[in-house]
Amino acid sequence: MRATTLLNRVLDLPKTTVRDVEFGDKVTVWVRPQQRVMSCPHCDFRTRHRYDTRMVDSAWRHLDLSGRVCVLKLRRRRLRCPEHGVLAESVPFARPGSGFTRDFEDLAVWLAGKCDKKTVSRFCRVTWRTVGAMCARSGRETGPRPAGRAGRHRRR
Ligand SMILES: [Zn+2]
Known part of the structure; x- marks a missing residue:
């Protein structure tokens, strides 16, 4: 092959x-x-x-x-x-204006929601500022979370 x-x-x-x-x-x-x-x-x-x-x-x-x-x-x-x-x-395969593929950004954004910035930065080998930009791009694409879902999380 x-x-x-x-x-x-x-x-x-x-x-x-x-x-x-x-x-x-x-x-x-x-x-x-x-x-x-x-x-x-x-x-x-x-x-x-x-x-x-x-x-x-x-x-x-x-x-x-x-x-x-x-x-x-x-x-x-x-x-x-x-x-x-x-x-x-x-x-x-990438969001506009990004130097990373969508798969890479999705991994970093998911990790950012699970652990601290230092861990994400080291694991992905990027600066925390870069992870912040990825989160912003990802958030713009998906938009704000629906009120129903946010409300459900608040009750727990
Ligand atoms: Zn246009």
Whole structure:
């Protein structure tokens, strides 16, 4: 089995294909989007038309692989959103404006609710300020908790 095939199965990234991999102090995985349609990271706008041929080199830290830092790299296409202007396309595996994948952020946010900041910071090998930003992004995505659930927790 090829290394890229193995990583496609292990990482299981949504609508993304592993193109190449490099093993060193960290695992660097080059990926490409499966869809021709690009979407704006800030709204629902979608288009097949690129703004230009310039690419935006981007990297996201993913969950560690066998104790090594794993970084996903992608050359993103640029699109022109009527509302937000010219920007790099969104990716299905990370929240807009984040240097971490959604899986990595979800793990850090979950841990932040279970243990102290020093533990989260050491376990994820990021600063506590970074964990705070992840919590904010995750909170914006899910929104405030429904009153019924919050009320139930208060009664206990
Ligand atoms: Zn937009």
